[in-house]
Every structure is written in structure tokens, then in C-alpha cells.
Amino acid sequence: MAEVNAIMIPAHFNSIAKNPVFDVKRSGFGMPVIGPAVWCNRRRTKGRVGNGVKATMQVDLEDEERLKRLEGLEATLGLDVVAERELKEKGFWGMRKTKLVCTIGPACNAIEDLEKLALEGMNIARLNMCHNSREWHCDVIKKIKKLNLEKGFCISVMIDTEGSQIHVVDHGAPSSVKVEDGSIWLFTAEKFEGSRPFTVQATYEGFSEGIQVGDSIVIDGGMASFEVIEKIGNDLSCRCTDPGLFLPRAKCSFWRDGRLVVRNHESPTLSSKDWSDIEFGISEGVDFIALSFVNSADPVKHLKNYLLTKSAKSVRVLAKIESLESLQNLEEIIEASDGIMVARGDLGVEIPLEQIPAVQEEIISVCRELNKPVIIASQLLESMVEYPTPTRAEVADVSEAVRQYADALMLSGESAIGSYGQKALSVLQMASSRMELWSREENRKNFLPQHQLGVSLHDRIAEEICNSAAELANRLSVDAIFVLTNQGHMASLLSRNRPSPPIFALTDDDSTRMALNLQWGVFPLRIDLSEDIEANISRGIEVVKSKGLVKQGDSVLVVSEISPARAASMASQSIQLKTIV
Numbered sequence: 085m086a087e088v089n090a091i092m093i094p095a096h097f098n099s100i101a102k103n104p105v106f107d108v109k110r111s112g113f114g115m116p117v118i119g120p121a122v123w124c125n126r127r128r129t130k131g132r133v134g135n136g137v138k139a140t141m142q143v144d145l146e147d148e149e150r151l152k153r154l155e156g157l158e159a160t161l162g163l164d165v166v167a168e169r170e171l172k173e174k175g176f177w178g179m180r181k182t183k184l185v186c187t188i189g190p191a192c193n194a195i196e197d198l199e200k201l202a203l204e205g206m207n208i209a210r211l212n213m214c215h216n217s218r219e220w221h222c223d224v225i226k227k228i229k230k231l232n233l234e235k236g237f238c239i240s241v242m243i244d245t246e247g248s249q250i251h252v253v254d255h256g257a258p259s260s261v262k263v264e265d266g267s268i269w270l271f272t273a274e275k276f277e278g279s280r281p282f283t284v285q286a287t288y289e290g291f292s293e294g295i296q297v298g299d300s301i302v303i304d305g306g307m308a309s310f311e312v313i314e315k316i317g318n319d320l321s322c323r324c325t326d327p328g329l330f331l332p333r334a335k336c337s338f339w340r341d342g343r344l345v346v347r348n349h350e351s352p353t354l355s356s357k358d359w360s361d362i363e364f365g366i367s368e369g370v371d372f373i374a375l376s377f378v379n380s381a382d383p384v385k386h387l388k389n390y391l392l393t394k395s396a397k398s399v400r401v402l403a404k405i406e407s408l409e410s411l412q413n414l415e416e417i418i419e420a421s422d423g424i425m426v427a428r429g430d431l432g433v434e435i436p437l438e439q440i441p442a443v444q445e446e447i448i449s450v451c452r453e454l455n456k457p458v459i460i461a462s463q464l465l466e467s468m469v470e471y472p473t474p475t476r477a478e479v480a481d482v483s484e485a486v487r488q489y490a491d492a493l494m495l496s497g498e499s500a501i502g503s504y505g506q507k508a509l510s511v512l513q514m515a516s517s518r519m520e521l522w523s524r525e526e527n528r529k530n531f532l533p534q535h536q537l538g539v540s541l542h543d544r545i546a547e548e549i550c551n552s553a554a555e556l557a558n559r560l561s562v563d564a565i566f567v568l569t570n571q572g573h574m575a576s577l578l579s580r581n582r583p584s585p586p587i588f589a590l591t592d593d594d595s596t597r598m599a600l601n602l603q604w605g606v607f608p609l610r611i612d613l614s615e616d617i618e619a620n621i622s623r624g625i626e627v628v629k630s631k632g633l634v635k636q637g638d639s640v641l642v643v644s645e646i647s648p649a650r651a652a653s654m655a656s657q658s659i660q661l662k663t664i665v
């Protein structure tokens with residue numbers, strides 16, 4: 085054991101110092117804290133972490149090793165190891181542009197399994213707060229941050245709130261249970277210990293409000309259906325009309341005369357549990373919060389304002405589109421959010437299944453117009469929860485989402501509880517790479533329908549510069565696009581055009597780096613940026629070049645913006661073409 089008195093964080097680590105992993109209280113070194121240590125921060129972190137925060141710690145030899153590795157960390161914060169490998173194997177244009185999200189559950193929460201998913205291309209780990217304990221989620225977040233730090237991955241963390249929904253707490257059996265035609269079941273919100281046969285316990289006390297005899301209860305969008313035959317107090321006695329399966333935590337929807345009974349939930353979009361999960365997410369330094377059952381822009385605005393007051397505006401807020409109402413307020417929700425998830429699971433409970441493909445295409449297209457990243461979620465490879473190969477129909481569905489240029493694809497049960505999570509991820513990987521190649525050749529002419537976003541002259545210039553840059557990059561077949569970006573705006577404007585070359589986004593802001601993980605075709609690199617734009621560009625290219633990833637003769641297109649804040653008074657944007665010498 086060696087005792088360390090001071091840990092100096094060199095100047096170029098100032099973004100790391102902001103990282104909660106390096107919070108003094110949770111030093112990330114997993115050891116007792118005993119001697120004085122000073123965390124030194126420079127210019128930019130001043131006031132964020134606070135200069136000279138005092139703490140004490142002791143390191144053993146293995147940790148000394150780790151400290152040494154930290155010294156070399158800037159290199160790993162360049163391009164992440166998976167993107168680097170892909171670039172080496174497939175060349176610039178062959179890099180997979182569609183991002184992959186994996187839901188983490190009991191089938192993959194061991195660090196070895198998380199690492200395998202990372203190697204297989206997971207860009208974002210999703211934690212569904214409906215399931216499992218706070219400690220369990222905390223442990224997963226720690227493991228992911230450890231992998232990022234020690235193994236050079238760049239995996240962002242997303243928490244997904246529970247939201248207000250009526251689902252089954254208990255249906256009388258530990259796992260799934262078969263529902264026979266004509267069998268009689270009691271739906272109740274009464275809390276009881278243990279299980280009672282033919283009794284379904286609902287989460288929400290007011291679940292039966294406004295429900296009448298003759299209404300139907302549809303389980304998980306059609307896994308089984310019941311008819312309400314009697315109302316006994318707040319309980320519903322029901323007969324099975326469409327036999328099937330009751331899964332744990334199955335969701336219930338109510339129908340009358342072939343239409344969904346629109347229910348005025350007393351409970352708001354964000355329940356008290358959701359707020360406490362959000363607090364948890366902020367304190368753990370997650371990168372994204374996905375809000376379930378968003379029906380209007382209000383809860384999104386509310387949360388974003390709250391994050392501002394908590395100095396946590398770097399946490400990006402995603403809205404899940406999974407209700408009838410959310411479709412009616414689609415544009416305002418997209419506008420208010422930092423990104424969207426097409427949550428087809430619950431959406432398929434609320435609208436007829438045959439409408440989902442058209443709705444998905446519409447949401448993707450509005451997201452692209454408004455320049456917000458969009459994730460396609462649920463049942464992409466559902467059969468792979470049980471089987472090692474997907475169905476042809478599933479592969480066609482995945483490919484269609486890629487062809488529609490969604491930013492990201494998501495696995496749910498396939499990775500959380502399935503036996504073939506890594507395989508499922510590799511199917512997504514291969515299917516997206518293949519379809520990207522195909523649509524690149526097919527859709528060259530199919531440029532973005534021009535919808536002008538910017539209002540101010542400055543914003544319009546940035547937008548036009550990025551549109552032109554993407555077109556130029558395609559026409560000249562440059563190898564790569566480099567963009568200097570602080571909050572990620574210029575990078576996202578480029579991504580919106582879905583150009584053929586990869587977009588290497590150089591940023592000095594760690595939260596921007598993690599947020600850009602969700603954007604189509606963007607490969608974030610964290611480097612220190614100075615006022616000297618030329619030096620920044622050279623540095624970014626140097627990081628990639630030093631690893632042999634760009635070589636002499638490669639051509640790159642560089643897009644940069646000097647914001648008024650950086651260059652005393654004048655804002656200017658530029659496009660440059662460079663040939664590597």
C-alpha cells in the first residue's frame with residue numbers, strides 16, 4: 085500500500101475533473117480514504133468542482149497502475165476503442181452510423197457481459213426504472229463508467245422513468261400464466277401479500293374509475309382480452325374473451341365500442357417515484373433521462389427547467405412517444421425535447437398495430453426536420469429473447485428503421501433478460517451496416533427536404549453551412565468530416581443531412597461528447613479546445629492521425645464555428661478542405 089497525499093489533475097484533464105466519477109466522495113478508486121489529497125482544477129472547471137477540494141485517500145499498487153493509466157487517458161478520450169476498430173476494419177465510409185441502445189437487465193449486468201455488449205457496439209445503456217432496485221441500477225452505472233474509464237469505451241447512460249400507467253403487480257403466478265377462454269378473473273387494486281389464483285392486482289388505485297360493465301380489458305396490446313361482467317366496489321370481475329398469456333407486469337388498456345377509453349389519470353406524467361428516480365439519475369451523472377408517457381410539451385419543459393435549477397442542464401431529456409395524446413401533440417413535444425423514443429410497445433397498446441409503421445415513419449421525419457435524434461424501440465428482435473436467430477420479418481423491420489434514417493435502434497428484453505443479447509446486438513449491427521450501404525447508393529439523390537430551422541441570421545448561417553458542407557462532402561467523396569463543436573449543435577446539423585462520410589465531432593465538453601453518442605454518424609472526440617481554431621483543427625486531426633487512422637492523401641472537410649464568446653466580437657463559420665500530408 086502506498087499513501088498518496090495529492091492527486092494532481094493535469095490541465096488537459098479538466099473535463100475529467102468535472103466527471104462525477106471523479107467526485108471526491110466517490111473517487112472511483114474503490115478504497116478507503118485516509119490521507120490528504122488535493123484535486124487541482126484549472127481555468128474552465130473553476131467554480132464547477134471548486135478549486136482544491138480536500139479529501140484523503142490511500143492507493144494500493146493496482147490503483148497506482150490505474151493512476152498511471154489515467155495519465156495516458158487523453159488518448160482514450162480521443163476516439164473510443166470500438167469506433168477505432170471499426171474504422172480500421174471497414175474504412176471511413178464503412179463505419180456504422182446508426183447508434184445502438186441496449187436495455188440492461190439481469191441477463192447482462194455482470195461487468196464481463198457489459199464489456200461484451202460494449203465491444204459489440206452498444207453506444208448507450210438504458211436502465212428501465214420500472215424494474216429492480218436503486219442499488220442495482222447504481223451498480224450498473226458504476227460498472228459502465230468504470231469500463232469507459234479503464235477500457236476506453238464511450239457508452240452513455242440513459243434512465244427511463246416508470247411514468248403513470250396501469251399495469252399488473254401480481255397475477256397469481258411467479259412468471260407468465262395462461263389465461264383460458266371463458267375463465268373468470270378478479271381485477272383489484274387491493275394490496276395483499278402472496279398470490280391468489282385468478283386474481284390480478286393492479287398498480288393504480290383508480291384503475292377502474294369510469295369503467296363500465298361491457299368494457300374490454302386488453303392485456304399488453306392483445307396478449308389476452310377480458311370483458312368486464314360485474315363491478316364490485318372498485319374491483320372488476322372479468323371473463324376472458326380472447327385467451328392468451330399474462331406476463332409479469334403486463335399492461336392493461338380499456339376499450340369501449342372498439343375505441344380506447346381515454347382515461348384522465350389523476351396522476352401526472354411524472355410521479356413522485358419518477359422524481360426520485362430523476363434525482364438519482366442527476367446524482368449519478370447519467371447522460372439521458374427518457375420520460376415515459378409524455379402527452380404534451382409541459383412535463384419535458386418542466387424537467388428541463390428543473391435540471392437548470394440543479395445545474396444539470398447537461399443531462400439530455402428524451403420524450404417517449406407511446407400514447408394517443410402524444411401523437412396529437414407531436415411537434416410541440418419534439419420541439420421541447422432533446423430527442424425522442426418511438427416506444428412501440430405501449431404505442432401498440434394505444435393505437436391499432438397496423439398504424440404503427442406509418443406513425444414511426446412520420447415521427448422520424450418530423451424529428452429530422454426539427455433536428456432531434458430519434459430512437460426506434462421495442463420488439464425489434466423479440467424472438468431473440470428465446471431463440472438464437474431472428475425472424476426474417478424482424479430483420480426486415482430493423483432494416484426499414486435504418487432505411488428511414490432513425491438515429492438509433494434499441495434492444496429491450498433481448499438484452500435485458502434474453503439468452504442471446506450479444507447475438508441480438510450483432511444482428512442490429514450487421515443489419516444496420518448493410519442497409520446503410522444500400523441506402524447510400526440508392527438514396528444519393530434523396531436529400532433532406534429543406535426545412536429551415538434557424539430564425540436568427542447566425543443560426544441560419546450555421547444551418548446553411550452544415551447543409552452545404554454535407555453536400556460537398558458527398559460530392560467530393562471526402563473521407564471524413566471534422567467539426568469543432570461546443571454544445572454539439574454544428575455536429576447535429578451535419579448529422580441531420582445524413583452525409584456518407586463519418587462526422588468526427590471535436591468537443592472539449594464531456595457531456596456534449598456523451599450526448600452526441602445518440603446522433604446518427606457522429607463520432608465524438610474530446611480534446612482541449614483553445615481560441616486558436618487552426619490549432620484545434622490540427623490537434624483533432626493529429627489525435628486521429630497519431631493512431632494511424634488517417635493517412636497521407638486522405639481528404640477531410642472541416643467545419644468550424646467561432647462563437648462570439650470565443651472570438652471577442654465576431655462570429656464566423658467556415659468550411660475548409662484539407663488533404664492530410
Ligand SMILES: Nc1ncnc2c1ncn2[C@@H]1O[C@H](COP(=O)(O)OP(=O)(O)O)[C@@H](O)[C@H]1O
Binds near residue numbers: 188496
Ligand atoms: N433492471 C431490470 N431488472 C430486471 N428485469 C428487467 C430490468 N430491465 C428490464 N427487465 C426485464 O426485461 C423486460 C423488457 O424490458 P423493457 O422493455 O424495458 O420493460 P417492459 O417490458 O416493462 O416495458 C422487462 O419486461 C423485464 O422483465
Ligand SMILES: C=C(OP(=O)(O)O)C(=O)O
Binds near residue numbers: 244426428462
Ligand atoms: C420502450 C417502451 O417503454 P417501456 O419499456 O418502459 O414500457 C415501450 O413502451 O415501447
Ligand SMILES: [K+]
Binds near residue numbers: 212213214244245376
Ligand atoms: K419505463
Ligand SMILES: [Mg+2]
Binds near residue numbers: 376406429
Ligand atoms: Mg412503454
